[in-house]
Amino acid sequence: MHLPEGILPLPITLGGYVAAGLVAAFCVRRIRAQVDPLSQVPQAALMTATFFIASLVSFPIPPVSVHLLLNGLLGVLLGWFAFPAILVGLFLQAVMFGHGGVTTLGVNALLLGLPALAAYGLFQLRACCPLLLTRRFTLLLSFLAGALAVGLALLLFTSILLVGLPAHVDAALERRALMTLILAYLPVLFLEGLLTAMLVGFFLRVSPGLIERR
Amino acid sequence: MMLKVVKVALLLALLPVADRLLAHAAIVKGQEVSGVWVEAIYETGEPMAEAQVTVYGPDNPTKPLMTGLTDASGVFTFVPPPEAAGLWVVQVRQAGHGAMVSIPLGATLQEGRPAVTAASSAAGVTGTQRLVMAAAVVWGFVGTALFFSRRGRGNAST
Numbered sequence: 257m258h259l260p261e262g263i264l265p266l267p268i269t270l271g272g273y274v275a276a277g278l279v280a281a282f283c284v285r286r287i288r289a290q291v292d293p294l295s296q297v298p299q300a301a302l303m304t305a306t307f308f309i310a311s312l313v314s315f316p317i318p319p320v321s322v323h324l325l326l327n328g329l330l331g332v333l334l335g336w337f338a339f340p341a342i343l344v345g346l347f348l349q350a351v352m353f354g355h356g357g358v359t360t361l362g363v364n365a366l367l368l369g370l371p372a373l374a375a376y377g378l379f380q381l382r383a384c385c386p387l388l389l390t391r392r393f394t395l396l397l398s399f400l401a402g403a404l405a406v407g408l409a410l411l412l413f414t415s416i417l418l419v420g421l422p423a424h425v426d427a428a429l430e431r432r433a434l435m436t437l438i439l440a441y442l443p444v445l446f447l448e449g450l451l452t453a454m455l456v457g458f459f460l461r462v463s464p465g466l467i468e469r470r
Numbered sequence: 471m472m473l474k475v476v477k478v479a480l481l482l483a484l485l486p487v488a489d490r491l492l493a494h495a496a497i498v499k500g501q502e503v504s505g506v507w508v509e510a511i512y513e514t515g516e517p518m519a520e521a522q523v524t525v526y527g528p529d530n531p532t533k534p535l536m537t538g539l540t541d542a543s544g545v546f547t548f549v550p551p552p553e554a555a556g557l558w559v560v561q562v563r564q565a566g567h568g569a570m571v572s573i574p575l576g577a578t579l580q581e582g583r584p585a586v587t588a589a590s591s592a593a594g595v596t597g598t599q600r601l602v603m604a605a606a607v608v609w610g611f612v613g614t615a616l617f618f619s620r621r622g623r624g625n626a627s628t
Contacts, residue, residue, distance in 0.1 A: 262561055262570045298615035305611035312604060314514060320565070321514045352603050353595075354569075417566045424534045425522050425563070433520075433565035 257325055257413055257441075258311065258349070258356030258364055264420040272363030279339055279369065286336040299466065300337040303330050307345040311355055317440040324444065327368040328405025329452045331375030332398050333459075333466070338372040339365070363416060371408035375401035375452075391460060394467070395453045402452025406445040410438055505549040506573060510540055510562040517544030521564035528556025528575075550575060 264272075287293050307326050314323040330338040343365045349355040356364045378401045382389055414434050421427055459466045510518035520539050523546045527535040540546045540562065550558060554575065561570045595603075 259566055260568055263563055263566060263568055294618060297618040301611045301614040301618070305608045308607055308611070309604060312600070316514065316516075319516075319519075321512065321516065348607055352607065353600065413566060424524060424537050426537075429520070429522060429539075430563075430565065437565040 257323075257367065257409055258346070259360040259367070259413070259417070260354070261357035261359050264360060264363060264416070265422065268416065268420045269359045269363055272360065272366055274362070276343065276362035276365040276369070279366065279373075280343055283336045283339040283373075287340075296334070296337055300334050300341050303334055303337075304341040304345045307342065308348055311349055312353065317443060320437055320440045322440050322444050324448060324451075325368060325406055325409055326448065326451075327372040327409060328375040328402035328448055329455060331372035331405055332379045332401050332452055332456060335376050336373075338376060339369040342369045342372060367412045367416065368409055370412065371405040374408055375405040378404055391457075394460065395457055398456035399449040399453040401449075403445050403449030406441065406448050410441055410445075414438065503549055503552070505547050506558065506560070506575070508540075508546045508548075508560050508562070508571065510544040510546070510569070512567070517542070518562060518564050518567075519544055521562045521568070524561045524563075526559040526561070527554055528558060529554075531557075531559060 287296075290296075307330055310324040310326045312323070314321045316322075327338070327342060330341055334341055343361075346356055346361055346364050346368070347358075350358050350361055350364075379397050382394060382397060417434065418427075418431070421430060456467060508523065510521055510523075512518060518540055519542045521544065523538045523540060524534045525536045525538075525548055526533070527550070536548060538546055538548070546560075546562070556575065558573045558575050559570055560573060562568050
């Protein structure tokens with residue numbers, strides 16, 4: 257789910273940088289508006305580390321190999337911090353391990369970060385209806401948020417690839433390869449939903465403040 | 471006598487085009503040349519089978535010179551024209567994954583010696599190195615977390 261260097265045409269990567277910069281600036285504004293913006297930094301730092309590691313551990317789902325994205329989890333646990341966290345994590349992955357690329361950093365941040373914010377938005381539905389603030393509903397929402405983030409990331413990934421496909425690349429063949437990849441990521445979608453729900457359940461038990469603050 | 475001269479003249483006139491008139495045989499030549507061998511694998515070691523390959527020549531790095539597909543073991547071979555010395559760029563892509571490799575081709579190729587080997591940037595880091603790099607980054611994040619959580623406690627106590 258990381259676009260490497262040289263896959264996308266230059267205008268798209270530049271546009272990605274501009275858009276990612278705007279989104280990051282917006283997130284930072286929202287973070288600054290919080291009562292104690294720095295209080296969430298330790299959590300954000302640890303989640304960024306988790307996100308950074310997650311993409312290094314790939315497991316095979318033949319014929320491709322996939323890795324966890326964890327963007328939904330970051331969205332649910334970090335809120336507005338999720339986007340900057342993903343940006344930092346992606347940058348380190350790109351420069352240290354060549355996962356993704358420096359030129360595609362903006363696009364990749366949008367691919368993973370926007371779904372993370374969407375997951376946060378979905379999880380926030382709890383806040384609008386106090387009657388629904390049961391443990392079971394929270395867990396259901398976190399499952400959906402985790403799965404939604406992977407699904408949206410897949411959707412964005414596929415569409416941006418197909419939009420930026422150069423003329424000399426066989427589009428039918430690429431679409432087939434993409435379809436294989438999407439099918440391989442469907443179990444990941446389910447798994448991440450489950451993982452997000454499990455972790456939210458864990459935090460609800462151990463340190464409910466972490467979840468209820470959102 | 472006159473007729474003979476005319477006949478000879480006719481024959482002579484036909485000689486230059488005789489090649490073309492009689493040319494219906496196919497000619498196949500064989501010669502050993504040096505080519506470029508490209509192998510594309512995922513970091514897991516899996517070959518990138520049926521991935522799309524684009525080859526850019528040294529003259530124009532934006533216009534693809536040739537395209538093709540890797541075989542089941544992720545291998546693609548091509549023969550660059552002998553006069554094309556310079557930096558050749560080969561890109562292999564499949565479903566949004568892929569990498570580029572720059573292959574400097576020069577005099578070595580023309581002399582028939584094995585060409586230079588080159589690899590894309592992700593290759594060449596051992597597992598241990600990766601582990602240490604990852605650990606260093608994670609430790610940086612943990613340090614950040616500890617630093618800011620101390621700050622939080624300090625404020626609370628004052």
